[in-house]
Structure formats: C-alpha cells, structure tokens
Amino acid sequence: MASITIERVAKSFGEVQALAEVNLTVADGEFVALLGPSGCGKTTLLRIIAGLEAQSRGRVLIGERDVSDLPPRKRGLAMVFQNYAVFPHLTVFENVAFGLRMAKADKARVLAQVEKAASLLHIEGLLKRYPAQLSGGQRQRVAVARALAVEPAVLLMDEPLSNLDALLRLEMRAELKGVLAQAGTTTLYVTHDQTEAMGLADRIAVMHGGRIEQVGTPSDIYDRPRTRFVGGFVGNPPMNFLDLPVRDGKADLGGMTFPVPAGSGSQVLLGLRGEDIVPASEGEPGFVFTLRVAELLGPQFLLTGSAAGGQPMRVVLPAGGTLPPLTPGTDLRLKPDVARLSWIGGDGIALEQRS
Amino acid sequence: MNPRPSRFDRALFFTGLAVLCVWTLLPIYLLALGALGGRDIVSQWPKPFAPFSVALDTLRTFLAIDGVWRATWVSVKAAAMTMVMALAMGVPAGYALARFRFRGSGAYRILILMTRAFPVAILALPLTVSFIRLGVYDTPFGVALVHAVLATPFATLVCASLFMGIPREFEEAAWVFGCSRFTGFIKVVLPLALPGIAAASIFAFVLSWNEVFAASVLTVRQRPLTAFLLSVLSESPLHLQFAGGLILIVPSVLFIFLVRRRLFAMWGIGNR
Amino acid sequence: MREGRLLPYLLIAPSVLFLTGLFLFPLGQTALLAFQQGGSWGLGNFHRMADDLNFGDAMANTFKVVLLAVPLQLALALAMTMMLRQVRRGRDILVWIWSIPLGISDLAAGLVWLAILTDQGWFNSALFQLGLISSPQAWLTYETPLALLAAIVIAEIWRATAIVFVILLAGVQLLPKEYEEAAEVFGATAWQRFMRITLPLLKPSIQTALILRTVLAFEMFAMALALGGRNFPVLVSEAFNWQYQSQDYGVAAAYAVLVMAISIAATLVYLVALRVPAEQRA
Numbered sequence A: 001m002a003s004i005t006i007e008r009v010a011k012s013f014g015e016v017q018a019l020a021e022v023n024l025t026v027a028d029g030e031f032v033a034l035l036g037p038s039g040c041g042k043t044t045l046l047r048i049i050a051g052l053e054a055q056s057r058g059r060v061l062i063g064e065r066d067v068s069d070l071p072p073r074k075r076g077l078a079m080v081f082q083n084y085a086v087f088p089h090l091t092v093f094e095n096v097a098f099g100l101r102m103a104k105a106d107k108a109r110v111l112a113q114v115e116k117a118a119s120l121l122h123i124e125g126l127l128k129r130y131p132a133q134l135s136g137g138q139r140q141r142v143a144v145a146r147a148l149a150v151e152p153a154v155l156l157m158d159e160p161l162s163n164l165d166a167l168l169r170l171e172m173r174a175e176l177k178g179v180l181a182q183a184g185t186t187t188l189y190v191t192h193d194q195t196e197a198m199g200l201a202d203r204i205a206v207m208h209g210g211r212i213e214q215v216g217t218p219s220d221i222y223d224r225p226r227t228r229f230v231g232g233f234v235g236n237p238p239m240n241f242l243d244l245p246v247r248d249g250k251a252d253l254g255g256m257t258f259p260v261p262a263g264s265g266s267q268v269l270l271g272l273r274g275e276d277i278v279p280a281s282e283g284e285p286g287f288v289f290t291l292r293v294a295e296l297l298g299p300q301f302l303l304t305g306s307a308a309g310g311q312p313m314r315v316v317l318p319a320g321g322t323l324p325p326l327t328p329g330t331d332l333r334l335k336p337d338v339a340r341l342s343w344i345g346g347d348g349i350a351l352e353q354r355s
Numbered sequence B: 001m002n003p004r005p006s007r008f009d010r011a012l013f014f015t016g017l018a019v020l021c022v023w024t025l026l027p028i029y030l031l032a033l034g035a036l037g038g039r040d041i042v043s044q045w046p047k048p049f050a051p052f053s054v055a056l057d058t059l060r061t062f063l064a065i066d067g068v069w070r071a072t073w074v075s076v077k078a079a080a081m082t083m084v085m086a087l088a089m090g091v092p093a094g095y096a097l098a099r100f101r102f103r104g105s106g107a108y109r110i111l112i113l114m115t116r117a118f119p120v121a122i123l124a125l126p127l128t129v130s131f132i133r134l135g136v137y138d139t140p141f142g143v144a145l146v147h148a149v150l151a152t153p154f155a156t157l158v159c160a161s162l163f164m165g166i167p168r169e170f171e172e173a174a175w176v177f178g179c180s181r182f183t184g185f186i187k188v189v190l191p192l193a194l195p196g197i198a199a200a201s202i203f204a205f206v207l208s209w210n211e212v213f214a215a216s217v218l219t220v221r222q223r224p225l226t227a228f229l230l231s232v233l234s235e236s237p238l239h240l241q242f243a244g245g246l247i248l249i250v251p252s253v254l255f256i257f258l259v260r261r262r263l264f265a266m267w268g269i270g271n272r
Numbered sequence C: 001m002r003e004g005r006l007l008p009y010l011l012i013a014p015s016v017l018f019l020t021g022l023f024l025f026p027l028g029q030t031a032l033l034a035f036q037q038g039g040s041w042g043l044g045n046f047h048r049m050a051d052d053l054n055f056g057d058a059m060a061n062t063f064k065v066v067l068l069a070v071p072l073q074l075a076l077a078l079a080m081t082m083m084l085r086q087v088r089r090g091r092d093i094l095v096w097i098w099s100i101p102l103g104i105s106d107l108a109a110g111l112v113w114l115a116i117l118t119d120q121g122w123f124n125s126a127l128f129q130l131g132l133i134s135s136p137q138a139w140l141t142y143e144t145p146l147a148l149l150a151a152i153v154i155a156e157i158w159r160a161t162a163i164v165f166v167i168l169l170a171g172v173q174l175l176p177k178e179y180e181e182a183a184e185v186f187g188a189t190a191w192q193r194f195m196r197i198t199l200p201l202l203k204p205s206i207q208t209a210l211i212l213r214t215v216l217a218f219e220m221f222a223m224a225l226a227l228g229g230r231n232f233p234v235l236v237s238e239a240f241n242w243q244y245q246s247q248d249y250g251v252a253a254a255y256a257v258l259v260m261a262i263s264i265a266a267t268l269v270y271l272v273a274l275r276v277p278a279e280q281r282a
C-alpha cells in the first residue's frame, strides 16, 4: 500500500507563500496529474512530498505512514527532477543504476533493471556516455530512466517529458502509462501540457496560486470545472465566460433564458465551451454573436467575436456541414447545448447545481 | 578589438609580452645558474649568462650540509599537515556556508575575513609560550598549526564557492535515491568539487612551504627549510644560499603549474 | 531537512574553535603582552620600541617599500591584465609564467635578487660587459641606501605583482565584454574605455588585491634580511630581533601590535576609498 495523502500542507518561503493549503490523496497505484500555471506551487508540493523541503504546516502520509519527519531516502520514492539533476560525473549507466546501487542491489539485478529502463526510454545506445555528451531531451530521458529503474512504489515526476519533440513525447507518454499501470506505481505527475494530463491521468488536480482548485477525472475537469480558473485554464480554446443578469431565477443571454441554480444574486457567470455552441436554425431561439475573425484550424473553424453586450466569445464549429456565411462583421444566431452549461457565482466557484 | 592594429602596434604589444616574460623568468634562470653552475661560478667575474657547465655539485654540497635534508623533511611534514588541517576544517565549513542559511553565518564570515586584514604570521610571537607549555613548540605540528590559521580560511572560502557552483538538485536527487546527507556528499558533491579542492590543498601546501616568519619563531632545532635558510643566511657562502633558494622555488613553480587553470577561480573567490 | 538545524554549527565548529584558539586568542595575547610590563599596564613597551635606534629606520623603510612597491605593482598588474585580454593564442602559458612568483616566498625572492645584485652578480656582469663599469660594484650595503631600497622594491615588485595580477584577472574575467563594446560603439577610445569602464568596474577586485598586497607587504622581512642583512631593518624584522636576540617579548609584541594596527588602518582606508555603493553593483 503506497498511497499519498497530503493533509492541509502549507509552505511559505519567508514572505512568499508557495502553498496556501493543499489537500490531496493519490490512491495506491493511481496516476494523478498535477496541472497548473507556472509558479503555482507544483514543484514545491512535489519537493515536500519527497522530503526535500519542509512544509510550514500540515503533514504528508505515504501509505499509512506519516513521513513528515523522515529524510528523503527513507520515504521509499523516486523522483524525476524538473531540471533533471543527472549526475555529471557518472555515465548514463551509473546514473540509471544510482538508486539500485544505493539499495545495494546485486549485479544481475542492476544490469537487468538498467537495461529495462534504458530500452523503455530509448537510451540503450547512450549508456556509456557522460551527461555532458547528451542533448537536453536525452538527459531528461536518463532522469526518467533513473527513476523507473528502482521500481519505486511512489513516483514523483516534474514535467518529465517537457523537453522532447512532439512525436517522441507521444510515444513516451504511452509507454510510461503502460509501464506504470502494469507495475501499479502510485504516480504524481506534474505537467503544463493539458493534453498530456488528459491522456495520461486517472485523475487531474488543477493547481492555482498555491491551492488545488479541483481534483477529478479528466472529463470532470473538462466538462464540469469547479471554478472559473479551471474552466479558463483547461481546454483550448478556454471556456467562454459571460456575465449575465438574473431575473426571477433565470439568466438572460441575448433573449434566451436559462434557469439558474440557487445561490446566485442578480448577476451570474455562464461558462460555455466553444464546441458546445451550434448555429440556431430558423425559428429556433438563439443569441446574437458578432463575428470578428474566422480561422480554419484543420477540421474545425475557430470563430472569435462577441456576444451578450460585447463580451468576448470563441466558438468552435466543425468545418464540414452547413455553415452560415463567415464574413467578418456579420451577426450569427447561435445556441448553446443546454445540457452543458456551467454556472459560476460571484466568488468564482461553480454553483452547486448544474442544469 | 579594433579592426586591425598597425604592424607597429602589434610589434610593440608582443615586445611588451616578451619583456614581461623575461622579467619574470630571467631572475629565476640566473639563480639556477648560480646554484647549478658549478664550483667556480661563485668567484667568476664577469659571470656568464649561458650555462657553460651544468654541475650538480653545489646543490649536492648544499644538501650535504648538516640539517638541510632534515629541514626539507620538516617543511614537507609541516606543509602536509597544514594541508590536511585546512581541508579537514575548510571542507565542512565551506559546505555549511554554501548549503545552509543559519544564524551566525555572517559573524563566521567576518571571522574568516578578519584573518586577511591581519598579518597572521606575527601571531606566532605570543604563541611561543603556549606552544612550549603544550609541547608543540619546535615541532612540525606546531608550525603547521599556525600555517593552518592562514590556510583554513582560504580553503573554507574556496570550498564554499565550489559547493555553491554545484546545483543543489544533484544532492537532492542523491537523497531521493537513497543517500544520506553524508553519502550524498561523498558520492555526488565531492567528486564534482575534487579538482577545485585539490587545487586549494596544493595552495595550502605552498603557503606553508613558503612561510618564513612563524616557521622561524616557532622552531629551534626542527627548523623547516625556510627557517633553516634564514638562520644560516649570514654564515653560509653565496652559492649555497643560491642552492637553497632554488630548492625553495622549484616545488612552488611546479605547484603553480599544476593549478594554473584554477588560479583565477581560486584567487577570485578566495579573496573576496 | 529537519536535521539541518544543528548541522551547520557542527560543520563550522572545528574551524571556529581552531581560529579562536590560534587566531583570536593570540591576538588578545599580543595586545596583553604589548600593553603590560612587569605585571602592570602601560605603554612601556611602546616607549622602549620607539626609543630604539632602529625604530625610525624600520618604520621609514617599511613605509618606503610599501608606498613605492604597491602602486607600481598595481599599475604593472593592470597592464598585464589588459594585455592578456588581447592575447588569443598562448594565454595559458603566459598566465602560468606571469603567476610563477605567486609560489615564491619572500625569502626565496630575496635570494634570487641576491644572486643578481651581489657584488660579483649578474647585474654587475652585465654592466661590465656593456662597458659601464670596470670592476664589481656594491649595491646592497650601508653606503648605498638608495640602491638597496631600489633593490628591495624591485624584488618586491618582481615577487608580488603576480598576486595582484591573478586577482585582477579573475575580476576581469567576470566582466562581460559588452560594457566595453557598448562604450566603443559610442566612440570611446581604448584609453577612455579603460579609464571609464573597465577600471571602475574592477574596483572590487582592485580593493581586494590592494588589501591583501598591502598587508603582505607590511609582513615582508625575509627578503630585507636576505638582501640587506642588518642594513635594512623593517618593522617585522625588528619584532623578530627583539623576540630572538633580545628575548624581549613585550617589545616584540608592541611591534606586532603596531604592524597589525597599520595593516588594519590600511585595510580600512582601502575599504572606504574604494567602496562600491550598493546601488551600483551589477
């Protein structure tokens, strides 16, 4: 059993508050991706779990064990560092073997494990080289191999694929997922890349300003953002947010009215994904969208314009099918998918109920 | 930097470089002539500028003088002990300065820098009494103790900056993969800092090897080479003095050659 | 990380104890010895020091050497540093040659110049071969005080310019070339660039070099003994003689205190005169 439990962990560096209060549980064998903008505290959280940084408050459990006071080596985990930290004075082989050597593994096991990890990361040919003779991406793969070679119960990875080309990243991503799932490794995986988080993770934790804003399955996060920040951070284009007046428990979008969950005042924020909007046919209710720019992005059009009294909005329409004329300046009549609306209160947090 | 210096400027420039090299090397060469030129060169007039005969007899005579070998051996022992002490204290202290922020680190830095504003060797004067009492007077160890006062702060500052140049992440990775702070230091930091530490220890050695004042004050019979030479200065013939000087210089020149690549790094840091 | 509280103190403890015992303690002891005589406090030792025949000479000689040698060393080292910047090939070997004296003690340096400047030495031989003199000349005696001073200053310059040079070179290597290049673009001549850009930016290195150099120059004595024997007393050699010949530890300590006081004063002067305001630091 090697779950990770983070209880009310906070961290300040003097004046700078890096983590406000973080609660998170990663179940045994689960793969959780930590997603968030630069500087939100992802690395800090990982370092606290690893024992490289002491939290100001709260505690960290691995399995049932409170590890808050244990040095890193006694926590039984492996880590891929954001800047690799591949030892420059050791060959790639010795780097990958480092953890095994520390655990006093016998020769045969060291050899077998290093070879396995190296072939997984496609660095078999580099084992005799020194890190200075490697490219950035190769070094990064050595760092990942070093972590995998020890077959840890808990694996912390800080943007482990950030420096690879798109193709290699895609391949590595798939292989990582396979290996980690097979070994049942509890993994916390930091990334900036949403598609990576969506594709890899059992659950995603979205961080912002030293807090975890939402934890949930990728579809949860995408479809039902708990906060305005999550909706705006996840998805490309980001979710549209429209400030709408509320009258008699109904919000008004350019003539269309929608029932709003309890708890809103006279104003409510409607979260609406660009792909959840379609052209309204003749006679159907709809709102007016003033088109400014239309871009063809592969299989779809990205329309940028405004609605609901000049508020900016982006709409994604499939390129096939019948489309209204897309001349800049024209007004289009559109309608949202009423099953996929997000309502957000004045505090930036989603209202309890969803329509 | 300018597009093309004139031929005259370049000639002037290279002449300057050459003059400076000659200025540095010629005196050593002449001393070597005096020390190696054979028995006659002392009385020769005018003296030759080319090595007509190279004979080792002066040097041999010098080394045959009672006490020269012993003095050399004392010097080596004292310098080696200085080196060991400077490292034993400088490496941990340098690590503390590089890796921890702790109350009192500022005061500690001031203590270290203070040793630079004082002519430390002079402190050998009051130490004679305590050294006699402690039984380290007139021993290589006693000399090394004072020399280590000079060498330890230097080693500390050099090590601190060496360690600062090694990213923390390397150590942290070592900890995550099973090292304690100590094994992490041995396995990761030390190998990376080793060339710099080696250079610093060579400097500690040279520093002790060259020091005259404390070495003279703290010894009577077990004299290091410098103190021995100084004490026989007035009564020994010139050619023997030259031989002694040459023996003093040769190891230093070799040491400087060994550490030439690290010279700046070390003096840049060591004296900040 | 938790163990980190005590660890740094444990790590510096040996050197703190050591420096306390062998630096701070004798420092205090020196002061005590100097200001005490026969168990009572007073300036007796200093009076006896000042009344001594050699004191005036020692003081004058020390200051003459320092004041002549240090500025010349600084100028020479600056010239060497600037020249080295222009050198493309063979830098390594130049640096090595120029820093050789770094490893040479003042005693050895004294012996080197003794070989050259002694009556039948190479200097006179050269003069003879050039037809300037007809028989060996004495330079290092009581009758030729100027020549003796010049010899010691030259020997000191020869020996210790290397330290200044290496410190300055270390400093120059940290300076980005862009500053000078920018100045050049704006039309500064080489000399203007040196005076207005490089020199001010080098101030911290110059300060360090001067402090170290001056403290060491006040400490010089073996070279004076080697070249001048008893003819060229300096402060430290007087301390040495009082301790050894006269076995008078009080006066020796008084000399030590004097040398330290002068060194500290010099250090302070440099610290103030060459200070770089915090807001100007790169």
Ligand SMILES: Nc1ncnc2c1ncn2[C@@H]1O[C@H](COP(=O)(O)OP(=O)(O)OP(=O)(O)O)[C@@H](O)[C@H]1O
Pocket (backbone or CB within 6 Å): A013, A016, A017, A018, A036, A037, A038, A039, A040, A041, A042, A043, A044, A045, A082
């Ligand atoms: N040692 C430190 N001292 C002071 N502040 C720090 C320190 N380490 C991190 N911080 C601050 O804490 C905050 C969180 O940093 P952290 O490295 O965890 O961000 P991150 O989410 O990993 O960002 P990125 O995606 O850019 O790697 C930042 O504002 C950072 O400036």
Ligand SMILES: [Mg+2]
Pocket (backbone or CB within 6 Å): A042, A043, A044, A082, A158
């Ligand atoms: Mg980070």
